[in-house]
C-alpha cells in the first residue's frame with residue numbers, strides 16, 4: 336500500500352439478513368420453532384475507495400443507500416462479508432464513541448472511559464478533561480448521567496472527545512444534524528483545523544453545502560454501489576440532477592394518479608367529494624393548467640429562482656359570463672398558503688369573452704426547496720364562482736442553497752467595522 340494512503344477499501348460487500356414473519360407471541364414462538372425465514376440483502380456491493388493522508392472525503396446518497404454501513408465497517412463495528420479495509424493510524428469515530436457511552440455513567444465518567452479506549456492514560460485524560468468539557472459546553476451537566484442528556488448534548492460530548500484524543504483518522508456521521516447553529520459552526524471550524532493539521536477525515540452528511548465546502552472528494556453511494564466519485568461540485572450537481580429527475584418522475588406519477596382520480600370523480604356522482612376539488616357554476620371552465628419555461632416544456636420540477644409561466648387555458652361555456660377574474664394561489668403541500676393574487680387585485684383589465692389562455696408570468700420563482708401546488712380560479716368580478724380548482728398543479732422546487740421558510744426575500748448582508756460606525 337502506498338505510504339501516502341490513509342484508508343483503503345477493497346471490494347467491500349456487506350449483506351444484512353432481513354427476517355420475515357417473526358413470531359410475535361409466546362404461542363407462535365412455541366409453534367414455529369423452526370428457524371425464522373429471512374432474505375439476504377446486499378447493502379454494499381464491491382465498494383472500492385482510497386483516501387490519501389490529510390484529505391477529507393464525503394459520502395453522499397439517499398437514505399438507506401449504505402453510507403452509515405460503510406462508516407461502521409471503517410469503524411470496525413461491522414465486518415464486511417467480502418473484501419477488506421486497511422487503515423493507517425489511530426481511528427476516532429463519532430459513531431463508535433456515541434455507541435460506546437454508558438447511559439448510567441456521568442458525562443465525566445464517559446470521557447474517561449472513552450478516551451482510555453484510545454490508549455490515553457488517566458494522567459493524559461486529566462489534563463484534557465477541561466478542554467473536552469469546555470468545547471462541549473456541558474460544564475453544568477458533566478456530572479449528570481448521560482441518559483439525562485438530549486441528543487444534541489450527547490453528540491456534543493461525543494464530538495468533543497473524538498477530536499481531542501488526537502486521532503490520525505476521524506470518521507463523522509451526520510454531526511450537522513444535531514446541535515444548534517452555533518455549535519455546528521464550532522464543529523466545522525474544528526474540522527477545518529483538523530484538515531490543516533494533515534489529519535484524514537471521512538464525513539457523512541445530507542448537508543450538501545457543507546460537503547461541497549469542506550471535502551476534497553465526494554463518493555456518491557447509490558443502492559449499495561459507488562455511482563460516482565470526484566470533485567465535490569461535480570458530484571453534487573449530478574446527484575441533485577438525479578434527485579430532481581426522480582422527483583420529476585414521482586410528481587408525474589402523482590399527476591397521473593390525480594388525473595385518474597379526477598376522471599373517476601367526474602364519473603362519480605359524489606358531489607361532496609367533487610366540491611372539495613372543484614366547484615363553480617361552470618359558465619367558464621379552466622380546461623388545462625400548465626407550467627412552461629421559455630422552450631415550452633411542461634414542467635414539474637423547477638430550480639429556485641427560475642422564470643416560469645403558468646398557463647390557464649379556459650373555455651367560455653356560457654355567453655352570459657363576463658367581467659372575468661382569474662386567480663392563482665401557491666400552497667405548500669402541508670396547505671400553507673405561500674402567495675395568492677388575481678387579475679382584479681393586480682388591476683389587470685380582463686374584458687375578453689372568448690375562450691383562450693391566461694398566462695401568469697413569474698419572473699423568478701423564489702420559493703425555497705420543497706413540494707408545492709397551485710390552486711386556480713375563474714370568477715365574476717362580483718365574486719360569482721365560475722371554476723375553482725384545488726391542487727390544479729403539483730410541483731417541486733429544488734435549490735442548491737439551504738435557506739428555510741417559504742420564500743426567498745431579496746436581501747444582502749453588510750459588515751461594518753466598529754471604527755466605521
Ligand SMILES: Nc1ncnc2c1ncn2[C@@H]1O[C@H](COP(=O)(O)OP(=O)(O)OP(=O)(O)O)[C@@H](O)[C@H]1O
Pocket residue numbers: 351352353378396397398399400401402403404405
Ligand atoms: N441492522 C440492520 N439489519 C438489516 N438491515 C439494515 C440494518 N442496518 C441497516 N440496514 C439497511 O441497510 C441499508 C443501508 O443502511 P444505511 O444506514 O447504511 O444507509 P444510509 O445511507 O446511511 O442511510 P441514511 O442516510 O438514512 O442514514 C438500508 O436499507 C437499511 O434499512
